Amino acid sequence: MESSRSKKILLATISAVFALVLGEAAVRFMAPVWYPQTQSHHVSGGFGSTPPINVSDPELGWALSAGAIKSHDSGREDVVYSIDHGERITSLQPRSGPMIVATGCSFTFGQGVNDQDTWPWLLQEQLPNYHVVNVAAMGYGTDQALLAAERKVLAYPGEVRTVVLGFGVFQIDRNRCPQSWLATTCPFGKPIFVQNGDDVQYKGQMKFRSMGNFVDTIVDHSLFLSAVANLVADRAVFRIESHDGGRRLTAALIIDFARRFQKRGIRLVVVVLPYLSDQGATSKADRDFVVGQLRAAAVPTLVLDIPRLPDGRMDPHRFTVGSHPNREYNLLLASQLAQFLTTSRDSAADLRH
Secondary structure, eight states, X not given: OHHHHHHHHHHHHHHHHHHHHHHHHXXXXXXXXXXXXXXXXXXXXXXSEESOOEEEETTTEEEEOSSOEEEEETTEEEEXXXXXXXXXXXXXXXXXXXXXXXXXXXXXHTTTSOGGGXXXXXXXXXXXXXXXXXXXXXXXXXXXXXHHHHHHHXXXXXXXXXXXXXXXXXXXXXXXXXXXXXXXXXXXXXXXXXXXXXXXXXXXXXXXXXXXXXXXXXXXXOHHHXXXXXXXXXXXXXXXXXXXHHHHHHHHHHHHHHHHHHTTTOEXXXXXXXXXXXXXXXXXXXXXXXXXXXXXXXXXXXXXXXXOOTTSOOOHHHHEETTEEOHHHHHHHHHHHHHHHHHOOOOGGGOOO
């Protein structure tokens, strides 16, 4: 009797282990090539820079350091990030004139390129009578980017004329706050907004949940277990938006902030940024939806026109460093954006309610 029971326990244990191994192999085989093979509760706060340039922020989750820092990209020691007063510098000379606030994620911050190769720096060169400031940060969602811009607007009342949001549709999933994304932002949290009719509401910060050190250590190194744990947290615990819901939320978020800026006499301009994997069906549908919603609401929106390969892809050797824009990409962006800003007839007062 005891022997039979022991055999059943052993068989059940072997079956469970086999199922876990099979599940792990299946998830790793089916995961996209870019998908992180581990998640961690103990990552640094530098987002690829030494020393770290980010500090914890109770509203944004993280923000650029208020102090003056020169930091090296951890992957390229020849790349330097110059941070001062919570901004990445856009000129070596003091600037005056109406302020243009550039905000966004790593594409706008300029991950992987030196200060003078970022598009806000190049835009400053093209618009010398303006003062361009860059408050973008690596890893930002659209929500964080807009909150950072609003903070700058409030700090300089009456001085900001335009906010330029560098938007990539990959930000949609960041705005949803899934656990799989929050795992990359530890030890920081991230703001979460929810849509209420046509309005959006800030609901505080969402953080990556911990299940205890022992369980975290096991789950962090298993793609299968982390996927299951994240799915349960997303669907059952936090009830975050689906991707389609995140797409609607993102468009509503941008329109809401455009109207908030409008009340202060400030125009929000959105520039849609191409990226290496933007030719998939989901990416195209996301871009068409968001751009359509913004233009219907009279939010000035520029879709960056960039030369493509015959198959529609962006040439990685010509326009990127790693997966991020290089100087040539940013030159095109700054040139098209400068023309758009100076010739567009849209104004903040044109926004439809």
